[in-house]
Amino acid sequence: MTSAAVAEPREFSTVSTGFSTGPARTMRKPRVGVIVFPGSNCDRDAGNAFVETEQGDTVYLWHEETDLQGVDAVVVPGGFSYGDALRAGAIARFAPIMGEVARFAEAGGLVVGVCNGFQILCEAGLLPGALIRNEGLRFICRQVNLRVETADTPFTALYEQGEVLSIPIAHGEGCYTCDDVTYDRLAAENQILFRYCERDGSLTPAANPNGSRGSIAGIVGGPSRNVLGMMPHPERATTAALGSSDGERLFAGIRHALSAAR
Amino acid sequence: MPKVTVTVTLKPTLLDAQGRTVETALHSMGFGEASGVRIGKIIEMQIADGMPTAEAEARTAAMCEKLLANPVTESYRIEVEA
Numbered sequence: 001m002t003s004a005a006v007a008e009p010r011e012f013s014t015v016s017t018g019f020s021t022g023p024a025r026t027m028r029k030p031r032v033g034v035i036v037f038p039g040s041n042c043d044r045d046a047g048n049a050f051v052e053t054e055q056g057d058t059v060y061l062w063h064e065e066t067d068l069q070g071v072d073a074v075v076v077p078g079g080f081s082y083g084d085a086l087r088a089g090a091i092a093r094f095a096p097i098m099g100e101v102a103r104f105a106e107a108g109g110l111v112v113g114v115c116n117g118f119q120i121l122c123e124a125g126l127l128p129g130a131l132i133r134n135e136g137l138r139f140i141c142r143q144v145n146l147r148v149e150t151a152d153t154p155f156t157a158l159y160e161q162g163e164v165l166s167i168p169i170a171h172g173e174g175c176y177t178c179d180d181v182t183y184d185r186l187a188a189e190n191q192i193l194f195r196y197c198e199r200d201g202s203l204t205p206a207a208n209p210n211g212s213r214g215s216i217a218g219i220v221g222g223p224s225r226n227v228l229g230m231m232p233h234p235e236r237a238t239t240a241a242l243g244s245s246d247g248e249r250l251f252a253g254i255r256h257a258l259s260a261a262r
Numbered sequence: 263m264p265k266v267t268v269t270v271t272l273k274p275t276l277l278d279a280q281g282r283t284v285e286t287a288l289h290s291m292g293f294g295e296a297s298g299v300r301i302g303k304i305i306e307m308q309i310a311d312g313m314p315t316a317e318a319e320a321r322t323a324a325m326c327e328k329l330l331a332n333p334v335t336e337s338y339r340i341e342v343e344a
Contacts, residue, residue: 087332094329123332130334132272135279177276177335211279 030258032056033071035101035117037063037092042078042114042235049235053248055255063095072258074101078115078170078233088131088173089119098124110154110254111227115171118218118229127221127229128186129178131171135211139172143243144209146217146232147197150190153220154257155228158249164201165194165246167232169209169217174231176212176219186219194218194230263308264315266322269339270331271302305330309342318342 034047043060050056059071063081068074081092092098098120105111105126113121121127134140143166148159159165178186186192194217198207208215210231218230234247272278278300285299309318322340331338 086330090329090332122334128334130332132276132335133279135277137279137283175279179275179334211277 029054030056030072030255031059031070032073032075032254033059033061033068034075034077035061035063035095035097036077037079037081037095039081039083040077040079040116042116042233045233045235046075046077046112046114049238049247049251053238053251055251061097063092063097066096066100068097068100068104073110073112073254074104076101076111076113076117076120077235078117081116081120084116084173087119087123088116089121089123092116092120093123102126105222105227108222108224108226110257111222112155112254113227113229114233114235115169115174115231118231119173121227121229126227127219128182129176129213129219131173131231132175132177133173134171134175134209139170140174140209141168141170142209143168144217144232145197145199145201145207146194147201147203149192149195152190153193153225153228155220155250155253156193157256158253162201164197164199165237166244167234167237167247168243169232170236171210171231174210174212176210176214176216176231178213183213186216187214191220191225192216192218193220193228194232263311264313264318265343266307266309266318267341267343268305268307268322268326268330269302269341270305270326270336271300271338272335273337274300276335302336315342315344 032050034043036043047058050058119131122130146165146167148156148163151159151161195215196208196217197203203215221227234250237244237247239245280301281299288296319342326338
C-alpha cells in the first residue's frame with residue numbers, strides 16, 4: 001500500500017464539515033497568523049486561544065517578515081511593541097509585516113487587534129480614533145463587564161446583542177478617543193462592538209475603567225466589518241479555569257465566518 | 263548643525279489627565295495662579311548641515327505628520343535654530 005493510497009480516502013471520508021468548497025482545504029482548521037513584534041507579550045496567549053478552543057491552527061509571523069504565508073486571519077496581539085516608544089503602537093505600525101496586514105484588511109481579511117494590537121491598528125489608520133492614557137493615569141489589570149452592542153460582525157456573531165461578558169483588561173493607555181464626526185459615524189454605522197458596563201448591562205461612569213468616549217471597549221471597521229480592535233483580552237477568557245470562558249465564542253465566530261466564506 | 267525642537271501636546275479639546283493631576287498638585291502646594299496645565303513631550307534632533315531652514319521645517323513637519331505626532335490626538339510645534 002502506498003502512502004498516496006492511504007491519503008486518498010481521507011480526502012473524502014469526512015462529510016458535513018460545514019465547508020462548501022475545496023475538498024483539500026476543508027480538511028483543515030483555519031490557519032491564524034499571530035504577528036510578533038519585539039515587546040509583544042500576548043502573542044502566545046492569542047495563538048493558544050485558537051488552538052486550545054480547537055478553532056484554528058496558529059502561525060507566528062515575525063514583524064520583519066513581509067509574507068502572511070497564506071493565513072486565513074491575522075491577530076495583532078497585546079504587549080508593549082517597541083517598548084511603547086513615542087506612543088503605544090506608533091513604531092509597530094511601520095513594521096515590514098504591517099504593509100501586508102493592511103493589504104489583507106483592505107481585501108476583507110479578518111484582522112483582530114487586542115490591546116496593543118488595537119492601538120497599532122488605530123495608529124495604522126485601519127481603525128478610526130486613538131487610545132490615550134487612562135483617565136485615572138493608572139495601569140489597570142482586572143476583570144471588566146462588556147456589553148455586546150451588535151452581533152452583526154464575524155467576531156460577535158455567536159453572541160447575543162445586549163449580552164454581558166466578563167473579560168479582563170490590562171492596559172495603561174486604553175482611553176478610546178475620537179472626534180465628534182467619527183463618533184457619530186461609529187454609532188450610525190453600528191461599528192461600536194463592546195462597551196464597558198455594569199454587571200446588569202447598564203452604562204455608568206463607574207463601569208468605564210479608563211474614561212473611554214462612550215464607554216467604548218471595542219470597535220469594528222474595514223470594508224466588510226472585518227477589522228476588530230478591542231482593549232479587553234478575550235484570549236485570557238477562553239476557559240473556566242481562567243475565571244471566564246466568555247471570550248471563547250469570539251474565536252469560534254472567526255472560524256464560523258471563515259468556514260462560511262469558503 | 264541646525265537643531266530642531268518639536269513640542270508635542272494633546273489637542274486642547276482632549277482631557278489631559280496628567281496635566282489635570284499636576285495642576286491639582288500645584289494648587290495644593292499654594293500655586294493657585296497656575297491653570298491650563300498641559301503635559302507633552304519634547305523631541306530634539308540635529309539636522310544635516312546645509313539644509314535651509316525652510317526645508318528643515320518642512321521635513322520636520324513631514325516627520326510629525328508621519329510619526330512624531332498622532333494627528334488624531336496631538337498638536338505639534340516646530341522650532342529650528344540655525
